Amino acid sequence: MDELSWEEWQSLCEMMNGFIKTQVLSSACDLAVFDVIERGATVASLPSQLEINEHGCRVLLLGLKQLKLVEVDEAGVIKNAPLARRCLLRGSAQSMVPFVRLNDKIQHRACLHFTQALREGRNAGLDEFPGDAPTLYGRLAKDPSLERLFHEGMGAYTRLSPRMMAVKEFADVSNLLDVGGGDGTNAIRLCERYPSLKVTLIDLPSVIEKARANIEAHGLSDRVTCQAVDMFADPWPHGCDGVIFSHVLEIFSPETIGLLYKKTRAYLDSQRGGQLFVWSLMCDPDEAGGLQSVKSSLYFVTVASGQGMAYPLRDHEAWLRDAGFDVVATYDARTIDHCALVAR
Structure with missing residues (x-):
């Protein structure tokens, strides 16, 4: 049998050991390492600043340097790399620390059960x-x-998804129904981008209070209305000429997505027309990636709902046709495993 090539060995090691990157990043965020470094730290001072022992700190720095998140100069002064400064400081405008914590405390923790989920079908x-x-x-x-x-993490993730804001058809909508709108992050960003837009956000009762507080903090209570509504069982509030599903549909089975599309069609017909917007994780056309779509699909099957995945674009197009929609625009964001659809 031929020996493994160096490239094959490296590829296999990356597959076997990739979780280490997640663990180093998660522990660093738990300890607020990047914030401490930003205030000023050296190799000698960092253990006491973090209140951990010197050997553990040495191992942590080994991991952070391998990830290229920090740099250490000849004098032992530690500096955050540009990416860490931009996205891993807790107070930065583009902080992804909440999503790192969501990834560690919920997604990664649950996905350890993937084999069991496959065997038991749940x-x-x-x-x-x-x-x-x-x-x-x-x-x-x-x-x-x-x-x-969870909602702080998803809010951070959504804020760093700029492609959705480039959907020009939002400018044609006066009142948008945000189905499963979560903590209001999408509604806030859309209202900031489109000054005449109003949004009606619906979600479960436990989520709505968070959305109201978030929207009030951004001074948008006069433009965003929040209502506790079960998207499946309850009628949707009237008066909207657009509907958006953002990071909602991929959680569900094809049958459930089809039902939601048909409910949307009936709702828009009752409102004398309008547009449907879909912003969703989507895998490549050949269902061979990318990595974010694979990770999210594992998460949906293993814990979120036991169904769903980052479906390819063609599936959504077929479900929309079956529900009586015409897809009028697509916005490809496959570099981040996403796509936006506009349908009428």
Whole structure:
């Protein structure tokens, strides 16, 4: 048998050991390492500043230097790399620390059950979270601190998804229905981008109070209305000429997505027309990646709902046609495993 090539060995090692990158990053964020370094730190002073022992700090720095998140000069002074300064300081405008924590405390923790989920045909990662609700979101509703962590993380993730803001058809909408709008991050960004736009946000009762507080903090209470609505069981508020699903549909099975598209069609017909906007994780056309779509699909199957995935664009187009929509625009963001659709 031929020996493994160096490239094959490196590829295999990356697959086997990639979780180490996640762990180093997560621990660094838990310890606020980047904030401490930004205030001034050296190799000698960092252990006491972090209140950890010298050997553990040495190993942590080994990992952070390998990730190219910090640099150490000849005098032992530690500096944050530009990416860390931009996205890993807790108070920065583009901080991804909340999503790093969501990734570690919820997604990674739950995805350790992936094999069990495949064998049992259920979202076995739910075993990590107390309660009897059949989805992660139902269980988070019973744990306010974990639910807050989830929505803070998703808010950070959404803020760094700029492609959705480039959908020019938003300018044609006067009142947008944000279905499953979460903590209001999307509604806030859209209102800031389109000064005449109003938004009606619907989500579960445990989420709505967070959305109201977030929207009030941004001074947008006069333009964003929040209502506690079950997107499946309840009628949707009237008066909107646009509907948006942002990071919602990929959680569900094809049958459920089809039902939501048909409900949207009936709703827009009752409003005398309008546009549907979809912003979703999507895998490559050949279902061979990318990495973010794979990771999210594992998360959906293992814990979120036990179904769903980052479906390819063609699936959404087919479901929309079946519901009576014409797709009028697509915005390809496959570099971040996303796509935006506009349908009428």
